[in-house]
Amino acid sequence: MDELKYYSSNFSFKSILSSFSYWPRLFKLLWEINKFYFILIIGCSLLQGLIPAFVIIATQEFINSIVSSQNSGAFSDVFFSFGLLAGATILNELVSVLRGYVERLYESLIGYRLNETIMSKSNDLPLESFENADVQDKLKRAQSEASYRPYQIFSQILSLISQAVTLFSVAAILIIWKWWVACLLIVFPLVSFISFLKLGQEEFDIHFRRAPKTRESWYLSFLLTKDNSFKEVKLFKLGSYLIDQYKRIFSGFFEEDKEIAKKRSFLSIRFQFLNELISAIIIFMIAFAAFNQEIMIGNLVGMIQAVTMTQGNSQGVVQGVLSLCQNSLYMKQLFAFLDLEVVKEEDDTNAEELGEIRSLEFRNVSFVYPNTPNLALKHVTFSLKKGETVAVVGKNGSGKSTMVKVLTQLYSSYEGEVLINNQDVRSYSKSAIRQRIGAVFQDFVHYEMSARNNIGFGNLQKIKDDESILNAAERSGVLPLINKLNKGIDSQLGRWFEDGQQLSGGQWQRIAIARAFMREADVYILDEPSSFLDPEAEADIFSRFQDLVKDKIGLFISHRFSSVKFADKIIVFDNGEIIEMGSHEELISLNGLYKDLYDTQVNALVRDEVQLQGV
Numbered sequence: 001m002d003e004l005k006y007y008s009s010n011f012s013f014k015s016i017l018s019s020f021s022y023w024p025r026l027f028k029l030l031w032e033i034n035k036f037y038f039i040l041i042i043g044c045s046l047l048q049g050l051i052p053a054f055v056i057i058a059t060q061e062f063i064n065s066i067v068s069s070q071n072s073g074a075f076s077d078v079f080f081s082f083g084l085l086a087g088a089t090i091l092n093e094l095v096s097v098l099r100g101y102v103e104r105l106y107e108s109l110i111g112y113r114l115n116e117t118i119m120s121k122s123n124d125l126p127l128e129s130f131e132n133a134d135v136q137d138k139l140k141r142a143q144s145e146a147s148y149r150p151y152q153i154f155s156q157i158l159s160l161i162s163q164a165v166t167l168f169s170v171a172a173i174l175i176i177w178k179w180w181v182a183c184l185l186i187v188f189p190l191v192s193f194i195s196f197l198k199l200g201q202e203e204f205d206i207h208f209r210r211a212p213k214t215r216e217s218w219y220l221s222f223l224l225t226k227d228n229s230f231k232e233v234k235l236f237k238l239g240s241y242l243i244d245q246y247k248r249i250f251s252g253f254f255e256e257d258k259e260i261a262k263k264r265s266f267l268s269i270r271f272q273f274l275n276e277l278i279s280a281i282i283i284f285m286i287a288f289a290a291f292n293q294e295i296m297i298g299n300l301v302g303m304i305q306a307v308t309m310t311q312g313n314s315q316g317v318v319q320g321v322l323s324l325c326q327n328s329l330y331m332k333q334l335f336a337f338l339d340l341e342v343v344k345e346e347d348d349t350n351a352e353e354l355g356e357i358r359s360l361e362f363r364n365v366s367f368v369y370p371n372t373p374n375l376a377l378k379h380v381t382f383s384l385k386k387g388e389t390v391a392v393v394g395k396n397g398s399g400k401s402t403m404v405k406v407l408t409q410l411y412s413s414y415e416g417e418v419l420i421n422n423q424d425v426r427s428y429s430k431s432a433i434r435q436r437i438g439a440v441f442q443d444f445v446h447y448e449m450s451a452r453n454n455i456g457f458g459n460l461q462k463i464k465d466d467e468s469i470l471n472a473a474e475r476s477g478v479l480p481l482i483n484k485l486n487k488g489i490d491s492q493l494g495r496w497f498e499d500g501q502q503l504s505g506g507q508w509q510r511i512a513i514a515r516a517f518m519r520e521a522d523v524y525i526l527d528e529p530s531s532f533l534d535p536e537a538e539a540d541i542f543s544r545f546q547d548l549v550k551d552k553i554g555l556f557i558s559h560r561f562s563s564v565k566f567a568d569k570i571i572v573f574d575n576g577e578i579i580e581m582g583s584h585e586e587l588i589s590l591n592g593l594y595k596d597l598y599d600t601q602v603n604a605l606v607r608d609e610v611q612l613q614g615v
Ligand SMILES: Nc1ncnc2c1ncn2[C@@H]1O[C@H](COP(=O)(O)OP(=O)(O)OP(=O)(O)O)[C@@H](O)[C@H]1O
Pocket: 131, 369, 370, 372, 376, 394, 395, 396, 397, 398, 399, 400, 401, 402, 403, 442
């Protein structure tokens, strides 16, 4: 709502002025995208602006030459003026075809380039900013407008220039006759400016108020059209309920649109009527002058054309300025996103060389997610060293995944210290640290791409190295599956694109683990690697993992105690804190949370077995 106020209070004469301030930036952006097209389009529109006046003068000359040839009997002058008129008309056609061609190319180029700019800006953002709702809003707005608004504005500015050129060159024809007639035609449409400006403001306010609803409708259609939600939508028969909600949102929008369209029509009728009245009076005056033989018949035709054109272009200039004001607000949104401050993640000018990671340590680390009230990590202290396999357990929401995100430096606004090889992690470059860590996040990605990409993304340098990819697949136990796929590692995975082969949850998980194993890392982290795996697969993965991390650092988070109990060290999280730490036996003898969780799981298993035997 604040945003609405901000924008609407600015939509006034002030906003017109402030919109000018974006023009140099916009022009610079467009100029950098393609200088040749830029110049060509400006040239074409200036030419297109001048041609109408030229056509009028040529028409005037043509008719006058016919009239004079009737008196003098010499027809040659007619040829000349006809050639002039034909030339102007052909030039006009050629210029507009050329402009149309260049415009289409330039427009699509701008769309791609701006989306590219937005994507690389997104890529530069740290996770903290990325998860911020305000940043997400800015991103969405920039994204939805980026592909066409900047060009729209550019082309509006150009038509404005060309209309202004036409307006003044054509008006000059009338000024020579009676200056006040031209002034009247130019100034009157300005009166309508205020009314249309108010309407434009109203429309923009509505548009802004709609933003959350628009997002909601986008989400509804997303639920109905994406495969991961589609199954539930079908099973719970949510389709018509969701479509109804979508319809309700749009019928509200439609009513508002209708109201604005009505107001616009009434306003247009009123001004159009007055405009026509004025031009009728002026045309009558011109006819009267011709009747009194003050002007020639060719001038009569030319001046009548000049009246219509002056009026049309004057209105066009007013409308152009109006929509420019509105469009400039969208430019604000694009630049608001592009101007977001980014602490450059890859700034490693003063970074220390990071050799092998031999130890990792959290010293009194506390962390709170931005804009949330509670600490997600509270004074967390632990250390890991080469050759150790460490398991992390704890209830849902106890801070396990958060610890991994801080460890991989996805968040950097924590208190306390994270140390690598006994040195503050901040003294190394983030990319160097990440290069040496292979991780599978709890919400790992299913890339709707080839198996090669899905695994090779773990180490882009080796994406073309089949042996490394197959090796990683072997390590995560997914190789037999890949061998069965129709195109081996080049088979498309998922169902989104042609020839895609869908995998089971556990198979996707093994692929993600292979991706982490693809890295030649010193630290391997698996956040709930067994959540989709059957007990046998889990045991298999775990033994492969232990094998892999034999003289490295291995960290895994799991709710399954059958794997956890074999770790060298177990860290127990509760409510953001580490409350217990030690080997399985040590923790059992502590009789604390670990033992409780362990007993609950073991008892459940025993109960299941008893029930099974009872069947
Ligand atoms: N991106 C986020 N922004 C804000 N709060 C978050 C975010 N991610 C997690 N949290 C909050 O931080 C707390 C710890 O979450 P975390 O994901 O670390 O739990 P976890 O121990 O991994 O749980 P689980 O076993 O369910 O995976 C939770 O209260 C959660 O609501």
